[in-house]
Amino acid sequence: MNENSLGYRIHIDFILLALIFVLCLCGLIILYSASGQNIDLVYNQATKLFIALLCMILVAQVPPANLNRLSLLLYFFGVILLLLVAIFGDVGKGAQRWLDLKILRFQPSELMKIAVPIIVSSYLSSRFLPPKFLRIVLSFVFIIVPVVLIAKQPDLGTALLVAIAGFSVIFIAGLSWRYLLSVSIISALSIPSLWHFMREYQKQRVLTFLDPEKDPLGAGYHIIQSKIAIGSGGFYGKGWLNGTQSHLEFLPERSTDFIFAVLCEEFGMFGVLVILSIYSLIIFRALYIAYNAQDAFRQLLAGGITLSFFVYIFVNIGMVTGQLPVVGIPLPLISYGGTSIVTLMAGFGILMSIHTNRKFLKR
Amino acid sequence: MDLFPKDKVEFILKDRDTESALIKKRIHLSGLLILLFVTILLSRIFSLTVLENDHYTTKSKENRQKILPIAPIRGLIYSRDGVVLAENKPTYSLEVIPEKISDIDLLIEELRGIIHIGEEDIERFKKLSGKKRRFERVPLRINLSENEVALFSINRHLFSSVDVVEGFIRHYPLGEELVHSIGYVARIDESDLRNISKLDKSSSYSATTHIGKLGVEESYESYLHGEVGYQKVEVNAEGRVIRVLERIAPQSGKNLYLTINLSLQRIASESLGGRRGAIVAVDPRDGNILAFVSSPTYDPNKFSSGISAESYNSLLSSKDKPLLNRVIQGKYPPGSTIKPFLGLVALDNGISNNEEEVWCPGWFTLQGHEHRYRDWKKEGHGHTSLDKAIVQSCDVFFYNLAYELGIDRIYAGLSKFGFGEVSGVDIYGESFGLLPSREWKRNNMQQVWFPGETVILGIGQGYALTTPIQLVKATSAIATNGLMVKPRLVLGINSPGEEGLTLMSNSTENKIDVKNSLFWDEIIDSMESVVHRAGGTAWRSGLNAEYFFAGKTGTAQIIGIDQEEEYKEEDIADELKDHALFIAFAPVKKPEIAVAIIVENGGGGSKVAAPIARKMFDNYFVNRDLTSRE
Structure with a gap:
């Protein structure tokens, strides 16, 4: 590869782009079946993906150094928007809609999924790593403020993702094992206080996770049905459009959070292997980019984005297979849904920018 | 500029390479962790889809629940x-x-x-x-x-x-x-x-x-x-x-x-008789809406069963705009109904008192200007006090009063009555109306405020626009010596089968403060004389009433008339005729009902709108007396 190749000039990493493209295509095929062959829904998703891809290309043009410079501004802009939502959000119906671009709706909490890893990377990389105790505490403050605001909206799923994005960066920054252990203990202890922020339905979800049979009419039903869908798929699946669980309406949230169960039912273990391979290739390409990034900020940011992308996948699949409680986290780039696609693609855009803005010494 | 500048000294001392090596170690570690977790997921899915396949296939086939x-x-x-x-x-x-x-x-x-x-x-x-x-x-x-x-x-x-x-x-x-x-x-x-x-x-x-x-x-x-x-x-x-x-x-x-009083509602809508207009009546003490009429209207049953595109389009395109909720969305110039409010603002600002008189020759001019602002009464009202100016609706007095108050004090004073703001009624879609100010004009028309615009604001013309619900809320405020109460349509709720009612709390926002509470009495007295004194603009409507009520007529012009031209009703197209307005409350001593009536293109307020108020009050008090006698 060299600095003058096409990819470097237009700041696109073709390997990553190709992998994402294949994944989106698979996603649309699954969505067509999951939505009950609603072609309008598929077109709608395709449009969203297309816009998100454009967004990715746009973000890829921003040099990483600029992100570093703008980190604080971006972060506070996001926090102020979140505060506005908190203050005015409940006034009237529809007031929480911030920027309605008809096809895509902009939520400040989505911005934070990007802004938090950027600010933490920027802050931690400004001093020598590994970070000292006080700097870790301050990074936590950067993460906790938006997380609490988002959790209060209440959007527990997104709050969790923002927290994960921030912590991923701290982990990559070389947080010592001693601290890592204490962080785990602190977060374990803070679960009761998180409980306080939860709405009734969210508490119910956690309780249901602990004992799905207890609430077979409500959320427990989701998990039971989802497991049946996955388990009945077998190795090769029942075939595209032939999933009985989804088409006879046994499986809830088929096209959004539980779309992975549709994949399992119709394409079986084989389909899962294919999709997880694509995901893994994307992740390892991204880790490669992080590994070869040219300063601490870029390394941290790239690593943080990649880790949190994996956590999304893990949490969603864990939820659908009944290993984790039901939190509303979609399967990245496959679930039907608007803003989060744009955020994900923006993250990939940052990775591409990091990779294509490297400077090589002339030999 | 770097927001978090690297510590230069530290950097010289320590090596960038060890830092990079640390991060690379972590990235390696992340890769291994990810592989581990993917393996966990895969083994879980493998056990579900392959090992337990028989179990779940049976379940799926039996899945009839x-x-x-x-x-x-x-x-x-x-x-x-x-x-x-x-x-x-x-x-x-x-x-x-x-x-x-x-x-x-x-x-x-x-x-x-x-x-x-x-x-x-x-x-x-x-x-x-x-x-x-x-x-x-x-x-x-x-x-x-x-x-x-x-x-x-x-x-x-x-x-x-x-x-x-x-x-x-x-x-x-x-x-x-x-x-x-x-x-x-x-x-x-x-x-x-x-x-x-x-x-x-x-x-x-x-x-x-x-x-x-x-x-x-x-x-x-x-x-x-x-x-x-x-x-x-x-x-x-x-x-x-x-x-x-x-x-x-x-x-x-x-x-x-x-809160609707059905019999009053019916009288009100019959009085409009399908003409374009709006009538709203509230109990000034708690804001309960007693009648809520926007005319013409349409059949909601068509919508609940799914209206055909054709019927919907004909409603949409109808010239009379039946879909418009005129009570909360109709914006009308307040005309002379603004006068009692302005009178109160003037008293409160010490601009006017009941002894001071203004000479009304039938027109008003600004110093140094030729333009004649005309009174509705061509020959003029002669010596006119505030009381006479309200009772006979003298325009010249209020041109002068508005000019002396100035736009800023008018804006501040009328704002207190809720003009230019939503009334806070418990349904959605309310218009703000428009109470103009210097700032508003600068922002919306990129122009400074002209004194002539203050003058015509004195008789509720120009930019000012009110909704009927704002008018009735402001009228209620006069009736209750300044109580601003949010109008509401829902009295209370209960669950099916439940006896009794959980009442909605009524929301008094605040009380309008004036320097001397006697100012209220002065304005109310004059409004009473509008109806009950010979020569009052609505005296015919007050004849032989069994109770006392207070009101103010208004006639809102829609078109400008040239200096020398005369307004002849018969010469003018229907939709350009004046709007007839009337605001009133009763009984004067202990008000129980306040109304705002607007008949679009109806002509004069005294002839068209005031008699409707009389009919409504008659109905309201007769029914109330009947029930109290039972």
């Missing part, structure tokens, strides 16, 4: 004395699951053999099935008669993909009489769905088909809707329900009781 949501029954709406205003009528509809049909046109053709299916039914079906998932039911025919239900039941074996579904349809027995206050329900559309999911109520609405669209049906949706129920059912391989295994009953919505 389905959870179906049951829609709650929407709360009813009553008048304050228990007359049903919105109810749920049982109805049968013919519903189809598009996924199961290969040729819809053929099916319709076959169904037409037994049941009438019109073009509009097909139109609606096509529209709805485009929006829904292919395995969700879509109504093909609604409002089946019992006869049709029986006919279909006999032939049901021929149509495996068609069902008769029992449901409820919202019915408004009084139809168009109350649509502007009650609103209506209509099929949930995409923007409703977005709102519902934003409020985290998606599961609560999973079986609901209709939602409140306007009026209290919309604003009290959360009370009326109720909580969804569920039933666990056994289905056959085609998905048809065989039996119910378990059931959690839905919780019906709450019933609403409106």
